[in-house]
């Protein structure tokens with residue numbers, strides 16, 4: 001379970017550009033939830049994920065995961081238990097290494113490195129078996145450099161790699177936004193499959209309202225650093241894309257857009 005309590009976050013403090021993005025933000029995510037986060041540009045979605053991952057510090061408040069206070073913990077330490085996939089397919093993989101080398105790297109995440117933990121020949125078959133169900137032909141390209149794959153294939157690799165070791169959380173930051181509609185659908189289905197199979201607790205920022213409604217077990221809408229909609233259970237199941245769109249329009253009118 002993730003708990004964020006009384007979170008305050010300022011950008012550019014003490015300057016003329018000072019901005020308080022989060023003012024007493026509170027959020028609890030239960031194990032097994034798939035939280036879809038939507039909201040207008042600049043509403044604070046990525047900042048929220050960055051705070052959880054430790055990419056940026058909080059100014060005050062606390063963040064705990066499964067009861068452990070991680071508020072001051074370094075990003076690299078947190079990331080041993082968090083998988084994160086970014087919007088840019090180039091960010092989750094190493095282009096100059098082969099698929100096999102990338103998978104071996106992800107497989108050894110959090111372990112101490114020694115020569116014995118490099119690419120192990122006997123793992124090749126295992127990786128092939130894992131990649132085959134993706135139907136992207138990656139199992140036949142184990143020795144191909146990842147930099148030569150398409151964006152969709154690389155994003156599938158990123159997803160796959162971020163969930164290879166046991167994690168407490170899967171964090172998805174607009175991970176389908178840079179893909180064409182068909183490839184985005186393939187990656188979204190793969191996400192859903194991995195989340196269900198591995199029973200992952202997930203948070204997904206997306207501008208795709210259909211994905212938010214279809215795949216999220218809970219939906220949050222953010223606006224100007226606040227959570228203005230939070231629905232789960234039956235209430236979430238009853239929601240339609242148009243309901244979310246209507247709320248978006250209300251906010252836009254309020255802001256004079």
Ligand SMILES: Nc1ncnc2c1ncn2[C@@H]1O[C@H](COP(=O)(O)OP(=O)(O)OP(=O)(O)O)[C@@H](O)[C@H]1O
Pocket residue numbers: 011012021039040041042043044045046047048
């Ligand atoms: N490093 C930073 N320094 C200063 N201001 C920042 C920084 N990062 C984000 N902000 C500001 O904080 C606000 C929220 O930004 P954030 O990127 O979290 O929003 P978002 O909801 O993810 O937006 P988008 O949908 O456009 O990706 C914006 O006004 C942004 O300009």
